[in-house]
Amino acid sequence: MAEVTATPPGRPRAAPLRDDAGDARLAQCAAQGDAEAFRALVVRHQSAVIALARTLLPCAADGEDVAQDAFVAAWRKLRTFDPSRGSFFGWLAAIARNRAFDVRSRRAPAPVANVPDRAAPAGGDALSEEDAHRALDRALAALPDEQRAAFVLAEVHGLPLAEVAAIEGVPVGTVKSRAARAREKLRAALTREEIEP
């Protein structure tokens, strides 16, 4: 019998390890004004939130500012976090995603120009790791917002599809197909770079 899973499409990948129960406890303390508990949450999630903001923004340099804004916004509305509705990281990721798209919509698209127009293979058929990453960064930046968000939240940060669906306000099936379409486009971009150096 075929195994049915609710994981994102593509190859199985180890999801990032997170301590959701510990996060919920810290969030509860932080909501009562415990700044040290909130600091612990910032330290736990800062790398992931900065990375998330960077992948959603046209200019990666804005990632840290957006992440900082997201954490400050989270601090102010910690009382609205409900662990029964999803993980703390999912809640925080939703804030960061919305902040990133706000910034994105206020600015004209540009900084992709900082990246060379095409990856320069180091020689031979296979792209170097750096070239492949550059090609994928460009392909990700070129995706429609909804596909990029679905892919980044579900595949890069390993959020359950149901949580991504709640963040995006669409059915789980829609998230699944958006993430699958994004993955196909990224694979295609990589294949193109390999075939047409």
Added chain:
Amino acid sequence: MKPDDRTDAALDDWIGARRAAAPSAGFADRVISTADARTPRWLPFAAVAAAVAVAALRTAAALAVFVAR
């Protein structure tokens, strides 16, 4: 390695690299100080005042019911 496997491996490798980004030094401190600076100083007092007001109203209501009886 087949080309498809190589593509998937490169994609997975990139996904792993984009999952985390090192924050600059003092990031958590900046977040905490900004959050602290943006928290209105009157908020704790307002919360206490609201709690006292609610308790007073409840007492008054209970007293009114008692006197009416």
